[in-house]
Amino acid sequence: MLIKGSIDSGRYDVQALVTQFGKNEKYIRTRLKFVSLIPEIARLLEQDEITISVASEICRYGEEIQREVYEKHLCESVQQYNSWRGMKATEVARSIERQYTTDLQRYAFDKTLCPVMPPQYQQHDVVL
Numbered sequence: 001m002l003i004k005g006s007i008d009s010g011r012y013d014v015q016a017l018v019t020q021f022g023k024n025e026k027y028i029r030t031r032l033k034f035v036s037l038i039p040e041i042a043r044l045l046e047q048d049e050i051t052i053s054v055a056s057e058i059c060r061y062g063e064e065i066q067r068e069v070y071e072k073h074l075c076e077s078v079q080q081y082n083s084w085r086g087m088k089a090t091e092v093a094r095s096i097e098r099q100y101t102t103d104l105q106r107y108a109f110d111k112t113l114c115p116v117m118p119p120q121y122q123q124h125d126v127v128l
Helices: 002-008 014-019 024-036 041-045 052-058 063-075 089-100
Strands: none
Touching: 002 041, 002 089, 014 024, 024 089, 041 063, 063 089
16 A cells, blocks of 8 residues: 555655645545455455445454454355445444444443443453
8 A cells, every 4th residue: 555655664654645645634544544454355445345434444443353244244255134235334333333342231240330431441342
């Protein structure tokens, strides 16, 4: 990826790339995040099989979740009813959160300390 290579070389920073490519900072930073996509999902993005918004949601998660999302919901062999192709980014985000993160509200344990925890600690993509 041209943008990532420009940063890695040390010759450019994000602001320099904004000027170089004539794009805004959000555009550059979004493209940099795509480097974390597994190759199969990156290929779907390159072939316009998924949108930039959907890819942005998926790249927020690690390789293990990305691989499972690809194998169960995005690869060509997936049955129509399980396919996430064509879904809006908000639907994909909601589906990933529901299926691949741990919602503490679903578990029967003492949650008296949960209300005092910041919201980002109330859902996790790892088992606590």
